[in-house]
Amino acid sequence: MEKVKGRLLAEKRKIEEAEERRKARDGKKIAKEVQAQKLRERAKQKKEETESVKNWRKQRQQSGFARGDNDGEMGLDFEDGKTFEMSDKRRPGVATGDRSGGKARQGGGKGKGKKGGADKKRKSREFKDSKSGFGGRKGLKKQNVADTTNDLRGFNKSDSSGNKKRKRNE
Template identity: 70%
Template sequence: MVKTDTHMEKVKGRLLTEKRKIEEAEERRKAREAKKLAKEIQAQKLKERAKQKKEEIESVKKWRKQRQQSGFAGGDKDAEMNFNFEDGKVFERSNKKRPWVAPGDWSGGKGRQGGGKGKKQNKRGFRNSKFGFGGRKGLTKQNSAETTNEFRSFKNTSNKKRKK
């Protein structure tokens, strides 16, 4: 039985598409398995981290107990708290009046807050000091009582004679 070239081309095309479909299905299966494996590994890592954290907390608690039992009550805190850094200076407050504002910034910002040192300012007050109080935005070109009663801008046409 002899087949034509076009028929054999069709058969070959079908075989190739079947082969490609099988390969794609295989890749999807491998990806699913890899995803499952990655999930298991991630869950295992999370468990290990939780376990390690718990052990560290327990060791800190144990260390604190031993420290308390040894009689250290923390009486010499000032000696511990003097941290000297590379430049030899301990923590010092800046001599700037407003350290949170950039130099040359005259926009106001936090500096316009007002209020006493101990006073805690509420959210609205902070926003008012930062952005202003708002006020009327539109309606600036509306008529007012003064502009309505003012007739200087109108031409007086009553003196002219009208043509009949």
């Protein structure tokens, strides 16, 4: 009797597991269909938006609002009469990938007026900060740029620099 009962329970468990797997498969199919439907709706909405923008531009051009001299750009005049232009100039003393706003080389201005060891610690902190920065991408800092290539400060071979132990022995 116990064997029969065990077989019935095992068979019942197998049927339940098969039913759960079937439900999971059905659920996946439904989810896939829903996702495809969402993607179709998004594509349709994007297409409608681009069409509406094109129509708006066309209407604007027909109404004569757009000027031919600006090639579709708006001429924004400010108080001084000049239009806004991005400057191509780099800030002097700021590295290419420096996102700290130039504070990496300046030291930030904190800790001035301290005496002794604290000032020494601050200088080493400033050096580390100028090397590695305060966050952001570091890869752009390791680039050869004209400022650093032409800087020969580290190659000064005067008598005051060099190995001090070797000078004492001579």
